[in-house]
Amino acid sequence: MPLVLYALALAAFAIATTEFVVVGMLPTLAGELSVSVPTAGYLVTGYAAGVAIGGPLLALAARRLPPRTTLIGLMTLFCAGHLVMAAAPDFTVLLVARLVTASAHGAFFGTGTVVAGAAVPAARRGRAIALMFTGLSVATVIGVPGGTLLGQQLSWRAPFAAVAVLSAAAGLALYRLLPRERPAPAAGTGAGAPRSAPGALALALATTVLGWGAIFVPYTFISPYLQRVSGFGAGTVTALLLLFGVASAAGGLLGGRAGDRHPTGALPVALVALAAVLALVGAGGGSRPLMVVLLVCWGVAGFALVPTLQSRVVAIAGPASTLAATLNIAAFNIGITAGSALGGALVNAGRLRAAPAVAAAVVLAAVIPAVLSGRAGRRPRRPRPAARRASLGVHAARRR
Known part of the structure; x- marks a missing residue:
């Protein structure tokens, strides 16, 4: 399989880790940021809403950009958002940054799926997409438990900083491995x-x-x-x-x-x-x-x-x-x-x-x-x- 698929899987690992790691840290986050546990729960439900609503909107906004530019830009946004979360002074900043990164999550997987499918012959498209999404499964086994442990032992900020590093590594790998190409046709046009x-x-x-x-x-x-x-x-x-x-x-x-x-x-x-x-x-x-x-x-x-x-x-x-x-x-x-x-x-x-x-x-x-x-x-x-x-x-x- 092309190396770019493994870069996409690394990005998927980082994205899935941050999506679910918050669940195990809700009581700690609530205490540190002086909010109730149900209020802290908006970090989970709000993230899902960000993916469902912000993801398509962000994909629509980037529809005229080449997939390479889109993916690298989304990982840059994802990394920056996690640096903001790691340094967030209060719950509001943390929630807004998480909503922004959730939108990048949705748009990244949509664009990444198309790039993964195009990296191989049509007869192997499913396997290429599956390899990319393996990052999600590995995150549930390693990323989420590891991130939760990191948050419990060090600080709730540590998992967000770690995801920022992973995002930067994935973005750099995509920058090196994705070929330069012409702008993609606008979504909603063409065959x-x-x-x-x-x-x-x-x-x-x-x-x-x-x-x-x-x-x-x-x-x-x-x-x-x-x-x-x-x-x-x-x-x-x-x-x-x-x-x-x-x-x-x-x-x-x-x-x-x-x-x-x-x-x-x-x-x-x-x-x-x-x-x-x-x-x-x-x-x-x-x-x-x-x-x-x-x-x-x-x-x-x-x-x-x-x-x-x-x-x-x-x-x-x-x-x-x-x-x-x-x-x-x-x-x-x-x-x-x-x-x-x-x-x-x-x-x-x-x-x-x-x-x-x-x-x-x-x-x-x-x-x-x-x-x-x-x-x-x-x-x-x-x-x-x-x-x-x-x-x-x-x-x-x-x-x-």
Whole structure:
């Protein structure tokens, strides 16, 4: 694989680390900045909103820039934002800086997906995207626990400073490895525009919201589930989450390969497999040996969705449409927010045990738009009148 994919994976590692490391530091942040824990929670929910809203807006603003310039600029912004967070004098500055970096997060993954797909032949696009997104999985295994430990041992500012260093390293690597190129066509124009297949694109985005969001119905509360339902101790839960992270990294790579070989069928099959695993988690969560196996299957099946979902959007919208890819990153975060909220409602109602079964039902609902988007994406589009006349002229010339 081209070296630039590893630079993109390093950037993804830094981005995913900062997205989730705040969760483990909320009590410390609240105390140090003299705000309540619920107020500090806006650093988490606000970040998701920044990705979902600011990401597409930033991608739209940068639509006329070459992808190389966009990616380097976004990583520079991301690095600068984390330097501000590391030195933030109060909660307001920290929150604003986090919202800005969240917007860079969304736009970076949208543009990075297109660059990763263009760095390899079309038949290997899914594997290239999967390699980039491996940075997310590795962040859950190493970056987030390491960043949390750094914040607990040194200062809550230390993880933000560390992410700034990682961002600078990723930006420098991209500067060295990305070729210089002409400005990209504006989003919304040309064959790769999102509006070239609006129905199929909407179905693909709906698949992302439902399929990915369903995972977080039970996963948001996986620690209490493993302790209360499965009967694991707190120390064992930490080891199991590490195992889940390793399985998710493997699942992302497998999903990329499957998407390349079966571009239409891989996504529905992955969704059905995930629904089956979640249903089994709900039915057999009380068995500790079975739960260990199911947790591995959950990580593999769940994260196999990431490259297949993103590849589906790129295939529908065209490799030149960074806006469509960024909208799908927004869809991922909308799904996370909605899934976590649904899981919280179940837990508050005393239905923690039912969360995996509810998630399985939502995943099955995602199969419908997944199948329909695959069919719509394959459907040949009627040429525009001008293009049709030109084509007829060519054929007439050939007959003469």
